[in-house]
Amino acid sequence: MSSLMTLEVRATFPDWLNKLKQYGEEVYPRFIWFIWLGFFGIATFINVCSILWAWRRRRSPHRSPSLTQNNGSSLKRLPSAILTGSRIVAYRWRIPAVNMTFLEILLTCCYIIVLFCFEFLNTQHLGIRYFANRAGHIAGAQLPLIVALSSKNNMVQLLTGVSHEKLNLMHRVTSRVTLVMVWVHWWAKHTQAFDYLEEAWKACGWVAGIVFSIMVLISLQPIRKRFYEFFYLTHVLLSLIFLILAIIHCNNASPPVPQYIYPCFIVWGLDRIGRLLRYLVVNNFIRTKGSAGELELLNHDALRLTIKRRVPWGWRAGQHAFLAFPTINPTQSHPFTIATIPDANNEIKENELTFVIRVRTGFTKSLRDHVQSDGTCQLRVFLDGPYGAPPDITPYDTCIFLAGGSGISYTLPRLAEIIRQASKSEACARRVTFVWVVRERSHIRWISSRLTSTLSAVPSTLSLDLSVSIYVTSSAEELPGQGYTESSDSSRSSKSDLEKQPSNVINEKEGIDAEVSALENAGVQICTGRPNIPEILEAEVGKSVGPVSVDVSGPAPLVSTVRSTLSSSFAGPLSVLKGGPTIQLNVESFTM
Known part of the structure; x- marks a missing residue:
């Protein structure tokens, strides 16, 4: 009887179908990465072209108005017209319902289409056997990308010129689409009567899916904005738990696929090392007395923070830094734009960095309450930065x-x-x-x-x-x-609260x-x-x-x-x- 069942299975699933299933699980996730690398290559090429154009504009003499404008149309201006049209459609058209630009919507749709096309490609009329494990492989292959897009120090920003706060939107998009892929993997294995408690690695995969779902749930904008401190702490903690569970699950799968998870730790570790080194250099922990900043209450809804730091690499106008106030809350840091530029004649000594902080609720309100007693105070503050990639405007007239x-x-x-x-x-x-x-x-x-x-x-x-x-x-x-x-x-x-303000x-x-x-x-x-x-x-x-x-x-x-x-x-x-x-x-x- 057993031999008959084996023969029946072999007849139902011949070798070529088994190879097709294995091919989809092992090769398709790589194809998806080739597509992402191609996209990053295009973005890098555009960034390089912009840099070269700016360099050429700065080196070339100003053209006279008579050569720049006339009343007639010219095909010579067609590339510039196409560029203008693409900028309007991609960056200035915004979809109100989702508060995203047309380009962001387009990238999101492309991401969804690519993942699900490879998920259900060659699945023999959507046979669960062919896409159940593949969904897990594709989801796992996205994890290094998700971690990279959340990093403040990453190669994506360096190559494409897109700053980390803008990449964070795509971090959320990729996370949510990947979660759907995890659910597909979850559902398909459940349909196959998969026993999650049979072995520890299976249970780890099941729990990892739950943790990932919770992470995405608390990252939704209403929760994230209302309870940001709670979101941030739980997000970091759950991310670590998820990656540990995922690596146990992937290492014991058949066949093992640890290559999906290890890069996440490498990317995360490099980002943290970079931030730590920057933190130590800028805040000069050898001279702890130099970590104080002057916080000033300007009026009922604004504060001004002035600190002096030696930033060896300087900063560009429009960049921001993350500020942490140990006496207010040692576990929090918040981004604020640097309202000053480096002193051109002060390359060795400390530069003055000024931040205008608008008082809202939560953290900024705590800052105002701290300084409200006398209008100004010296406050210990640690700076992490600068970050951001403000566009180069030097080539513009x-x-x-x-x-x-x-x-x-x-x-x-x-x-x-x-x-x-x-x-x-x-x-x-x-x-x-x-x-x-x-x-x-x-x-x-x-x-x-x-x-x-x-x-x-x-x-x-x-x-x-x-x-x-x-x-x-x-x-x-x-x-x-x-x-x-x-x-x-x-x-x-x-x-x-105006009447409650002290006289000084x-x-x-x-x-x-x-x-x-x-x-x-x-x-x-x-x-x-x-x-x-x-x-x-x-x-x-x-x-x-x-x-x-x-x-x-x-x-x-x-x-x-x-x-x-x-x-x-x-x-x-x-x-x-x-x-x-x-x-x-x-x-x-x-x-x-």
């Missing part, structure tokens, strides 16, 4: 900076850096427009001295058309067609007139009301004789207005065909 509220932390150092580069003939900028929108007049004090010193440092011999405007919206009513309404979430959470907290009215006067003397226009963002952008693009860069940071309505405006006809492909400039949009946002 016109640079436009738009900020709302604490978004000034990003645009102000970008302004200071482009002025410094232009004065050294390291940038092509001829025209710079800077707009900052604040809700209250007292908010100008956040960066007034820094902005004044930046403008005062502009050489008189520099041929640069510079326009700086600050809009105060608190006393202005909403005007039709202006396209931007500043969020008031933070005001609702903080203004109720920085007075929000005292001294503001002197600072505003200093800004006006430096050439800053102080306006009341809301800026007409579409009108400003269209006017600046119309005046430009070369490529335009637009940097924006601030509330979502401001960013949305800029995106939609730069998708209009004056910034579109037809305008470029007729001699209009190409436009690059850089959006700074760090979402948890």
Whole structure:
């Protein structure tokens, strides 16, 4: 009877089908990786081309306006028009339901299609026997990619120029799609009457699937944003548990497939070693007294942190750092944009790093409560950074900076850096427009001295058309067609505490007139009301004789207005065909 069953099985599953099953489990996961490597290769090629274009622009002399613009269309501008159209579709069109750009949606769909095509390819009419184990192999093969996309120090950022906070979105996408693949593996083995408790390695695989599911569940945005500290700690702990369970499961599978898990530990370990070395160098643990920073309460909803550190490798304008305050919470670190640039004449000594911290809830509210007793305090702080890959704007003739509220932390150092580069003939900028929108007049004090010193440092011999405007919206009513309404979430959470502020907290009215006067003397226009963002952008693009860069940071309505405006006809492909400039949009946002 037993021999008859064996003959029946062999007849049902001939050798060629067994080889097909084995081929799908062993080779298809590699094919998927070849596709990812090809994609990273394309992204790297685009990044290299951008770097070479920027280098060529900086080396070539400025072309005269007559050679740059004319009234007719030209096929010579077709590549630039195609580039403009692709930028609009890929980066400026946003899908409201999922809050993702068209490019991010496209990459997500491609990822899903590739994984599931290889999952069910050559499965003999979707026979469970052929895709049950394959689902586990494909899911396991994605783990190194998932870990790499979550790392702050990784080769993907180095090669493609995409910063880690933007790669983190794809980390979440790949994790969730891989979880579905784990569920397919789970369900298929259950259908085959797979006994999970028969052996330890099988039980480890079953528990690993549960742990992975919990990790993805608590990473969903409502939970992640509301309970970020809980999410972060559990995510790190569960990740370690999951990888240990997964390696036990994969090492004892038939055949063993440890090659999926070991790279995860290598990638994770290299990232942690890099962060540790950076942490030790920047914070100089030999001189523990130098770890203190000055925390200052600017007003009811803003703090300013100033620290001095020696950062041997410097930092670029627009980069951010993770700050940890042991006396507040030793287990937490949070990202904040560095609002200053390195001192060009201070390469050996310590540089001053300033952070403008907007008070919300949770961690930032704890910081405000800590400093509220006397308005300023010395606080021990550790810095991990800098991180981020802000785009290079040196090859652009016109640079436009738009900020709302604490978004000034990003645009102000970008302004200071482009002025410094232009004065050294390291940038092509001829025209710079800077707009900052604040809700209250007292908010100008956040960066007034820094902005004044930046403008005062502009050489008189520099041929640069510079326009700086600050809009105060608190006393202005909403005007039709202006396209931007500043969020008031933070005001609702903080203004109720105004009467509770101590008398020695920085007075929000005292001294503001002197600072505003200093800004006006430096050439800053102080306006009341809301800026007409579409009108400003269209006017600046119309005046430009070369490529335009637009940097924006601030509330979502401001960013949305800029995106939609730069998708209009004056910034579109037809305008470029007729001699209009190409436009690059850089959006700074760090979402948890």
